[in-house]
Amino acid sequence: MKAPEIKPSSLTDKTADSGQRTNDAEQSAFEVQAIRAQFPILSRTVNEKKLIYFDNAATSQKPQCVIDALSDYYSRYNANIHRGIHTLAEEATLAYEASRHAVQEFIGAAMPEEIVFTRGTTEGINLVANTWGRQNINAGDEILISGMEHHSNIVPWQILCQEKKAVLKVIPVLDDGTLSMEQYQHLLNEKTKLVAIVQVSNALGTVNPVKEMISRAHQSGAKVLVDGAQSAVHLDIDVQDLDCDFFAFSGHKLYAPTGIGVLYGKKELLEAMPVFQGGGEMIKEVSFERTTYNDLPYKYEAGTPNIADTIALKTAIDFIKSIGKDQIRKHENELLDYATAGLENIPGLEIIGKAKEKVSLVSFIIKNIHPHDIGILLDNLGIAVRTGHHCTQPLMKRFGIPGTIRASFALYNTKEEIDVLLAGLHKSIKMLS
Amino acid sequence: MNQKNIAEIEKEIISDFSMFDSWEDKYEYLIDLGKQLPALEESYKTTDHKIKGCQSNVWLIASYQDGNVFFKADSDAMIVKGLVSMLIKVLSGQSPKTILEAKLEFFKEIGMFSHLAQTRSNGLLAMIKQMKNYALAYQSIKELENK
Incomplete structure (x- = not known):
C-alpha cells in the first residue's frame, strides 16, 4: 500500500544529467527535469522523434508512483x-x-x-x-x-x-x-x-x-x-x-x-x-x-x-x-505565457479564447489551414496536440470555426518543447501553403 | 472505359512516392495531390454526401456507368484531400467487384501510415468503407437488374 513518496526537496536536487537541464533561471525553483524523470512515457519516441505531449487537457500522463x-x-x-x-x-x-x-x-x-x-x-x-x-x-x-x-x-x-x-x-x-x-x-x-x-x-x-x-x-x-x-x-x-x-x-x-x-x-x-x-x-x-x-x-x-x-x-x-499546486501553477502559467507570445508571432494565427483568467491551455486556428492538417504534420514531428471540436460543437459554432488546434500543458512540459512546437508550426504552415 | 487495373495504378503510386526519402517530401507530394484534385461543386457539399468518422469534412459522390463506379470527392483539409485523391485514382472507374476486393496495400508501402491508428484519425478508413459501400450498393442493383 505504500506509494513512493516524492518530497519537494528531492525535486530541487541537482539531477545527474545536468546537460539536459534547462538553464532558465525561472524554472530552477521547480525542477522540471526531475519531474519528467518520474514519467516513463516521456522518454519514448513517436515517429522517431522525442515525444512532446501537449494533449494534457484530454488526459495527463502518469508518474511511476501511480503506475x-x-x-x-x-x-x-x-x-x-x-x-x-x-x-x-x-x-x-x-x-x-x-x-x-x-x-x-x-x-x-x-x-x-x-x-x-x-x-x-x-x-x-x-x-x-x-x-x-x-x-x-x-x-x-x-x-x-x-x-x-x-x-x-x-x-x-x-x-x-x-x-x-x-x-x-x-x-x-x-x-x-x-x-x-x-x-x-x-x-x-x-x-x-x-x-x-x-x-x-x-x-x-x-x-x-x-x-x-x-x-x-x-x-x-x-x-x-x-x-x-x-x-x-x-x-x-x-x-x-x-x-x-x-x-x-x-x-x-x-x-x-x-x-x-x-x-x-x-x-x-x-x-x-x-x-x-x-x-x-x-x-x-x-x-x-x-x-x-x-x-x-x-x-x-x-x-x-x-x-x-x-x-x-x-x-x-x-x-x-508533494510538489504543490501553487508551484505547478506557476510553472504552467509560465509555459502558457511563453506559448501565447510565440504563437501570436505566427502570421495568420489567431488564438481562440483570450480571457484574462486562463489555465495552461491554448486553442488556436490558422488562416486558410484546416486544424486537422496541422495535427497530422505535428504528429510526424512527435508532437501530440488535439485538433477538432474538443467535444464542444456548440462553442465551435459560436466562433464560426470547424475546430481548433489545442496545446495543453502540464507540470512536466518545458519551454524547449514549446520551441519545438513553434518551429513545427512554422514548418507545417510552409508545407501547407 | 480504358481503366488500368488496380495493381498497375498502385504500383505507379508506390513508385511516385519512392522518389521521396523524407516524410516532409512525401507529405508535400500528398498535399500537392490534394491541391490538384478538382474541387467538388458546392451543391454536392451536403450532409448527405459527408463521410462520417472523419475529423475534417469529406464529401464523396459516386455514379455508375457501363458497369463501373466513378467517384468524386473533396475535403476541407488538404492532407485528407490528398488521401482521397489517391483513392479516387485507384478505385474510380473500376467495377464494383474490383472495388470490393481491393486490399489497398499501397498505403502501407508508401511508408506514410505504418500504424492503423493513423489511418483512423485521418479518416482514410472511413473513406474506404464509404467507397466500398457505394460499390456494394451498385453491385446489388446490377444483380437485381440481371434477375
Whole structure:
C-alpha cells in the first residue's frame, strides 16, 4: 500500500544529467527535469522523434508512483472491499477509503460521505441528472448551462429536459471566450432549478467566476453543479468555499488512472436523492418485497467498484501535493505565457479564447489551414496536440470555426518543447501553403 | 472505359512516392495531390454526401456507368484531400467487384501510415468503407437488374 513518496526537496536536487537541464533561471525553483524523470512515457519516441505531449487537457500522463500503486495493489492485496473478513479485504478496504479521505481533503469537502466515486466526470453529471434531476425537475422548469460546456455537461440535461418537458437555457459566450455575466443574471429566474457550469473550459482555457455564479444562483433559489474536469488539476478547489451543490471531476486528468472519477455532493442533497444504480454494495437489506439502501456514500456505489484505480487516485493526489499546486501553477502559467507570445508571432494565427483568467491551455486556428492538417504534420514531428471540436460543437459554432488546434500543458512540459512546437508550426504552415 | 487495373495504378503510386526519402517530401507530394484534385461543386457539399468518422469534412459522390463506379470527392483539409485523391485514382472507374476486393496495400508501402491508428484519425478508413459501400450498393442493383 505504500506509494513512493516524492518530497519537494528531492525535486530541487541537482539531477545527474545536468546537460539536459534547462538553464532558465525561472524554472530552477521547480525542477522540471526531475519531474519528467518520474514519467516513463516521456522518454519514448513517436515517429522517431522525442515525444512532446501537449494533449494534457484530454488526459495527463502518469508518474511511476501511480503506475506502481496499481501494480502493488494487484501484486499484494487485491481483494473485494467492505465485506471480507480476511486480511487482504481489510487492507484493500483501508486503502480504498483512504483515497476517499484524500479526495475529501483535496477538494475541501466537509466529510468523506460527500465523496462518491464514479467512472469520471461524465458519470458524475449523469448521476445527478438521473437522481436529483429526475426528482426535482418538472415541466416548465429551467436548467441553465453555458455556451462553453463540454458535450457531457449538455447532453445529460438535454435528455432530462426532454423527459420532463423542462427548458434548457444557455449563457452566451463573449468574443474573448468569457461568459456574459450580464446575460447570466438576466437568464436566472424563479424557474431556474439548476445551473450546470464548467469551471474551466476545455476548449478555451477560460476560468469562469464560478464562486460568484454560485452565489447568484443560490440567491435565485437554484442549485449548482460544477464541472471540474479541467479545473481540479490546475486550481485550488474548496467546495465549501465555492458553496457548490455538486462538483464532478475525473482522476485521469490529474495524473491518476482512467476510469476513476469523483462526484461531490452536499450531504443533505445526496441523502434526499433517489438511488442511481441498483445492485450489491448500495443496499442495507434486500428481500423480494423491499430493499433498504445503504448509507452515504455507498448508496451511490453499486457493485464492485474500481478498487485499484481508486487507490491510485490517492497516489496521484499525494504526488500533486508533494510538489504543490501553487508551484505547478506557476510553472504552467509560465509555459502558457511563453506559448501565447510565440504563437501570436505566427502570421495568420489567431488564438481562440483570450480571457484574462486562463489555465495552461491554448486553442488556436490558422488562416486558410484546416486544424486537422496541422495535427497530422505535428504528429510526424512527435508532437501530440488535439485538433477538432474538443467535444464542444456548440462553442465551435459560436466562433464560426470547424475546430481548433489545442496545446495543453502540464507540470512536466518545458519551454524547449514549446520551441519545438513553434518551429513545427512554422514548418507545417510552409508545407501547407 | 480504358481503366488500368488496380495493381498497375498502385504500383505507379508506390513508385511516385519512392522518389521521396523524407516524410516532409512525401507529405508535400500528398498535399500537392490534394491541391490538384478538382474541387467538388458546392451543391454536392451536403450532409448527405459527408463521410462520417472523419475529423475534417469529406464529401464523396459516386455514379455508375457501363458497369463501373466513378467517384468524386473533396475535403476541407488538404492532407485528407490528398488521401482521397489517391483513392479516387485507384478505385474510380473500376467495377464494383474490383472495388470490393481491393486490399489497398499501397498505403502501407508508401511508408506514410505504418500504424492503423493513423489511418483512423485521418479518416482514410472511413473513406474506404464509404467507397466500398457505394460499390456494394451498385453491385446489388446490377444483380437485381440481371434477375
